[in-house]
Structures are given as structure tokens and as C-alpha cells.
Amino acid sequence: MVRPPTYLRFLYPGVVWNKPTNEKILYLTFDDGPTPEVTSSVLDHLSLHNAKATFFCIGENVKKHPTLYNRIKTEGHAIGNHTNTHPNSWKVKYDFYLKDVEEARKVIDSNLFRPPYGKLTPRTLFALRKKFRIIMWDVISCDFDDKVSAEQVEQNVVDYATNGSIIVFHDSVKAAPRMLEVLPAILKHYTELGFSF
Numbered sequence: 001m002v003r004p005p006t007y008l009r010f011l012y013p014g015v016v017w018n019k020p021t022n023e024k025i026l027y028l029t030f031d032d033g034p035t036p037e038v039t040s041s042v043l044d045h046l047s048l049h050n051a052k053a054t055f056f057c058i059g060e061n062v063k064k065h066p067t068l069y070n071r072i073k074t075e076g077h078a079i080g081n082h083t084n085t086h087p088n089s090w091k092v093k094y095d096f097y098l099k100d101v102e103e104a105r106k107v108i109d110s111n112l113f114r115p116p117y118g119k120l121t122p123r124t125l126f127a128l129r130k131k132f133r134i135i136m137w138d139v140i141s142c143d144f145d146d147k148v149s150a151e152q153v154e155q156n157v158v159d160y161a162t163n164g165s166i167i168v169f170h171d172s173v174k175a176a177p178r179m180l181e182v183l184p185a186i187l188k189h190y191t192e193l194g195f196s197f
């Protein structure tokens, strides 16, 4: 499950899974923040490697931690909308979901959107595509899974990432023990191989 199953690409027309290129570029993304302590550590690591990332933020977290949100932007990273309360599009009503996204949009100024759990109903996808570029991923680190070791999280990335990959991490309390251990190693590994972020 490190790579999204192929059928999803057919279910979700018009969304971005990766950015195919001959250049050594990786796109790091961090979902579910901003989270005190965790997001600031991520920013410190990125800064040490001169790396830029995209943070798909939850509206409620932005409202709680505006200073941290501003730090992400000030340091030159990109921001994306990850809804206001992290609902699952397959489990809530269409109207509720779109309102939740709009609520997040009041505090997150971005035309990028990533759906929580990578799930969207066809109708919701169609509506959101008019307002956003929908960004999925081609490598998921599984840093959120506390049954997976940090070594395995690192291996998930190293085994699957390639030029132009979009890689998912989480700047959440749950993922932090694995993500914060793996991120410096990933940054070092790919910097030595000549990649930029």
C-alpha cells in the first residue's frame, strides 16, 4: 500500500499523482498540521537541507496555531487545503464536505487541495476540481501507522521514490515518533544523491 493502487487513478481523473521529470527532484508533503513542536521540528530539518515542502493544513489547526502557520509561509514553503475538520468524503454528506473545505479556505489561502484519507466521491471531486488543483501522491511513507517501525517508514520511501515523486508524511503527534526520526535521514540520503526538494 506504499503506492496508491492503480484503480484509484481511474477513479480520480484530473488529479496530480506525481510530476514526471528527468531532473532529480522530490516533492515532500506534510499533512494534518500545523502541530506545535512537530511542525517546528520539520521546518528546522527542512531549513538545514535548504529543502522546500508543501504543507496540507487542517483549518482548525491553522486557527489554533496561527504563528506556526505563518512560519511555514515565511520560510518559503507551499500551503494546501486539507479541509477544516478532516472528514472522510465517503462517510459524510456532500454539502457538509464542501462547507468544511470552504471553512478551511477562510484561513488557508491556496488553490491546492488534498482530501483526507485520499478519499473523494466522484461528485465531490468534480466540484472541487473547479476550485483547486487536487494533489495526491505516489509514495506514502506510512509514518502514521504505529505498528510500522521507523526503519520500515524510511524503506518505504527509499524503495519507491523516484524523480518527480510526491511523498506523504504527517506533521501530526501520531506520526511524529517515526516521521521525525526518518525525515533527517531521507533529506541526507537524497541530498547526497544530488536531489533537490
Ligand SMILES: [Zn+2]
Binding pocket: 031, 032, 082, 086, 115, 116, 117
Ligand atoms: Zn490527513
